[in-house]
Amino acid sequence: MNIFIIGNGAREHSFAYAIAKSNHDVRIFSCNSNAGLSTISTNLTLDISDFNALKKLIIDKSIDMVLVGPESPLIDGITDLILNDQSLSNVKVIGPTKKGAQLEGSKEFAKEFMNKYKIPTASYRSFDASNINEAISFIKMNNPPYVLKADGPAAGKGVIIVDNEDEAIKNLEDMLLKSKFGKSSEKVVIEEFLDGIEMSCFVLFDGKNYKILPYAKDYKKIHEGDKGLNTGGMGSVSPVSFLDSKLKNRIKTEVIEPTIYGLLNEEINYVGFIFIGLINVNGQPKVIEYNVRMGDPETQVVLPRIKNDFVDILTACCNQTLDKINLEFDSQYLVNVVLASKGYPESYQKGYEITGLGDVRDSIVFHAGTVLENDKVLSNGGRVLSIVSKGKTMDEALNKSYENIDKINFSGKTYRRDIGFDL
Numbered sequence: 323m324n325i326f327i328i329g330n331g332a333r334e335h336s337f338a339y340a341i342a343k344s345n346h347d348v349r350i351f352s353c354n355s356n357a358g359l360s361t362i363s364t365n366l367t368l369d370i371s372d373f374n375a376l377k378k379l380i381i382d383k384s385i386d387m388v389l390v391g392p393e394s395p396l397i398d399g400i401t402d403l404i405l406n407d408q409s410l411s412n413v414k415v416i417g418p419t420k421k422g423a424q425l426e427g428s429k430e431f432a433k434e435f436m437n438k439y440k441i442p443t444a445s446y447r448s449f450d451a452s453n454i455n456e457a458i459s460f461i462k463m464n465n466p467p468y469v470l471k472a473d474g475p476a477a478g479k480g481v482i483i484v485d486n487e488d489e490a491i492k493n494l495e496d497m498l499l500k501s502k503f504g505k506s507s508e509k510v511v512i513e514e515f516l517d518g519i520e521m522s523c524f525v526l527f528d529g530k531n532y533k534i535l536p537y538a539k540d541y542k543k544i545h546e547g548d549k550g551l552n553t554g555g556m557g558s559v560s561p562v563s564f565l566d567s568k569l570k571n572r573i574k575t576e577v578i579e580p581t582i583y584g585l586l587n588e589e590i591n592y593v594g595f596i597f598i599g600l601i602n603v604n605g606q607p608k609v610i611e612y613n614v615r616m617g618d619p620e621t622q623v624v625l626p627r628i629k630n631d632f633v634d635i636l637t638a639c640c641n642q643t644l645d646k647i648n649l650e651f652d653s654q655y656l657v658n659v660v661l662a663s664k665g666y667p668e669s670y671q672k673g674y675e676i677t678g679l680g681d682v683r684d685s686i687v688f689h690a691g692t693v694l695e696n697d698k699v700l701s702n703g704g705r706v707l708s709i710v711s712k713g714k715t716m717d718e719a720l721n722k723s724y725e726n727i728d729k730i731n732f733s734g735k736t737y738r739r740d741i742g743f744d745l
């Protein structure tokens with residue numbers, strides 16, 4: 323079987339790693355790959371937005387399955403293009419159609435969906451430039467902190483949380499009147515601030531049956547103690563220690579089941595991962611956001627906990643036979659500490675040689691922003707590597723990652739020493 327992975331970060335490297343361990347005879351293809359992904363897959367050059375080029379590649383390489391890592395191609399409709407093309411009728415895609423991807427692509431769509439199917443979330447109203455005065459009155463009527471969200475995708479930067487009323491109104495005006503996030507902020511959702519601890523829930527849905535994957539927690543802020551700017555994620559852990567069976571049951575019945583029911587009821591063609599960002603508000607799980615893909619840096623700790631052959635799972639997902647799969651999870655702790663470039667998530671330098679990768683013992687190194695040049699691995703992005711380890715306790719796993727991090731060096735290496743600090 324030939325599997326083509328779209329995306330080139332650490333999430334996709336961990337997909338490839340899990341597929342490469344399969345007992346099935348599988349060939350993995352990837353495009354524009356980092357130095358890690360390209361060692362375990364055939365690396366092709368492709369502009370993902372060029373559908374004709376993608377189609378040619380799928381045909382030329384006899385691709386059986388396309389596994390889509392990031393959200394943008396899904397929001398842009400890559401799945402619809404493949405499914406609607408007669409000459410690609412045998413190709414399976416893991417990733418929802420454009421309509422399903424709206425759950426991530428439009429905050430307003432996601433909010434309306436949650437309200438319709440009574441899925442607990444923050445109360446909200448949405449506004450555009452035509453009713454900005456109402457939006458301003460709405461802010462004035464409410465209490466801080468104010469949560470403002472650009473409706474459309476904004477590379478993780480579209481959520482603004484401020485304590486000051488004037489600052490909230492200034493941000494609102496920048497979004498609605500000055501295109502702060504381009505077209506994505508033509509509409510703004512203003513919602514209730516939820517106070518609690520966050521966690522990530524992952525569901526794999528074959529269009530009929532679903533499976534809940536291991537829960538994880540990610541650490542989004544750049545600085546220790548969850549301070550500073552939001553990043554793509556500086557680390558992750560799984561399992562999540564505070565998640566007891568009572569809370570898991572509530573998530574299943576109050577969030578996952580109505581989500582699946584909603585997708586079926588709306589006749590949305592959804593085959594793929596559903597990533598539900600949750601917050602635990604005094605025992606009540608509430609949805610912060612939907613994503614229509616796996617999380618990064620969570621995938622790096624979720625997949626290594628799944629004992630089943632990953633290709634069996636993906637195949638069952640494509641064949642609508644997930645109900646036949648009995649998922650088994652490793653009960654040990656998996657942790658991921660991300661190494662980033664100095665300056666990230668703002669401007670940073672790249673092109674620095676990374677040394678010591680060969681000295682790593684008892685951890686897996688998933689590559690994100692790296693590139694292979696003249697047999698040297700160079701940094702090539704904001705988030706550079708994910709150092710993933712397993713242990714009987716979270717501390718044991720963390721110690722392994724931190725010991726290996728001491729061996730890996732590149733100019734400006736930046737990481738958090740407190741992953742898991744709140745658990």
Ligand code: AMP
Binds near residue numbers: 444514515599
């Ligand atoms: P999102 O892009 O919707 O996941 O939001 C990014 C981050 O903003 C989330 O991970 C939360 O930490 C925070 N956030 C979003 N919505 C809320 C809310 N209603 N209350 C509190 N924090 C929020």
Ligand code: GLY
Binds near residue numbers: 540554616619620
């Ligand atoms: N871990 C957050 C995300 O993947 O969006």
